[in-house]
Amino acid sequence: MSSNATAVTLHKCAKTFEDGTRALDPVDLAVEGGETVVLLGPSGCGKTTLLRIVAGLENPDKSGEVWFNNDDVTELPIEKRNVGMVFQSYALFPNMTVAENVAYGLRVRRMSKPEIEARVLEMLKMMRITELSNRNIDQLSGGQRQRVALARAIAVRPRVLLLDEPLTALDALLRERLRVEIDSLLRSLAITSIYVTHDQAEAMALGDRIVVMSKGKIVQTGSPREIYNTPKNSFVADFIGTVNRIPSALINGIGTPKGHDLVFRPEDAEIVEKSSGQFNGKVVNSFFLGDRIRLIVDCGAPEHITIESFQRDVIEEGDEISIRVHQDRFLEIN
């Protein structure tokens, strides 16, 4: 973590809109300098509102505070906060070429022409779009626009980089590819970043820390590993990855917590001999995914459970199987 990077602190920030909608309940958030924090949640959970409060596009309700390091920026409009922002729709200027778009923030800062040219070239090289320099925006593909938006945002060397679902508008393959690039870009820049998404795979891949939100509140904060392995409640457990629930009545008492539902992840289930299984089930659906099989199993629980197995056995619909989950793979949630 860079020592001169900007730490972002939010104190009791809430947001109620003019029409009465309560988008955000009072939240506190502390982002360390150089850290990448991902705000993750379903639509309407308040993550974009929170991002816009950090940006300065929205003001928090009274008594909310936004601090960049030791500066109180709550009253500063976005123009004065020196943030870089990448929007979901990129917000590229159609009346300018790629180079002019990237140069815009530098022009505003009245940098000299040679300085601007040098910085623009540096940015285009970093995003590998030098050949697009004189193209018009409407001649670019989605992935190219994404890179221009990033180049434009970081050209001004912002204190904080804010990204609002930048990959949502792209197709799945492009998203995965760009996700990796953005990850290495953020790491190499060592800039404090706040990234908003509803895609949990994206959040896990990019975030140093994930902030899971729901209905205007922060539900859990932690590293991807913490969030995945120790979700605080069923909302988080369900939102990140898949989770299975088996009522304790169906379970043979070998190594299971007494009286609790058995909650576990699909990949933590082992298909075993009938004698060592904790519960049994009948395979309803079987999907061969190449490196593993995914089974939908009916074991008498209210919902079918999902199991992922890397074992090479051929298991088909209609098969009766026995399942065991290792003791320390249970999730403790209410």
Add this chain to the structure above:
Amino acid sequence: MRRPKIFYGQLFFTLVVCAFLIVPAILSALAGVTENFFVGLKSGFTFRWIVEVWELYSETIYLSLLIAVFCLIINLFIGVPAAYSLARIGGRTARIVEEMIVLPVAIPGLAIALALIIMYGGFRDFRTSWSFILVGHVLYTLPFMVRSVLAVLTSTNFKILEEGAASLGAPFWHRFINVVLPNAKPGILAGSLMVITLSVGEFNLTWMLHTPMTKTLPVGLADSYASMRLEVASAYTLVFFVMIVPLLIAMQLLAKSQRQPKKLIQDEDAH
């Protein structure tokens, strides 16, 4: 592709209707360059009527152009910011204000002229100057500029563009001039052409407001039909056409270039 018979029927019908409208105009224009209208082309081709029009009415032509230009300038300074504000505010307030701006188009020009005379007739100097007519023209043309710019603004999602520019540090003026205006340009251009064309051709309002010292081209035209030889009046009409038709063509070309979608590169190679 072989065209069905009905196509030719429709084409013929359209041409007949067009002829119905255009032929009288052409005859009128022709009259302006013949020696004697009642004799027809046989009497000879001449420019003397046009020369006479120029000697008699050149001032009205200049005044029309002057008023049109000033009308445009005022429209740009009032109309464009108004359209921007309406686009930003949005919602019901904006719609109500927009309807109020459009009102002068719905009310007969004579009624507006009367209202202006009643309100400001007492100010002698104002009443007898060409700026009085200018006021009427601005009232009448403002909705066209505002509507035109508003339409373009609402279709380009300029609010996000402004947020993008603001995030890069641009204060209001910088992003208004460098981001909002260039993207509103098609609307401003279309609105400008419309304003000039409407102002040059405006009659109802101007007829009521004019004095012998402040005649515009259409008013002079009516005057010449009432009191001059038919050939002179026709020559005057010809001059008017020569001024207006290029403007109309320019408007058409501009509208056409707006409607053509720009080419997009397909997303086949994921960059």
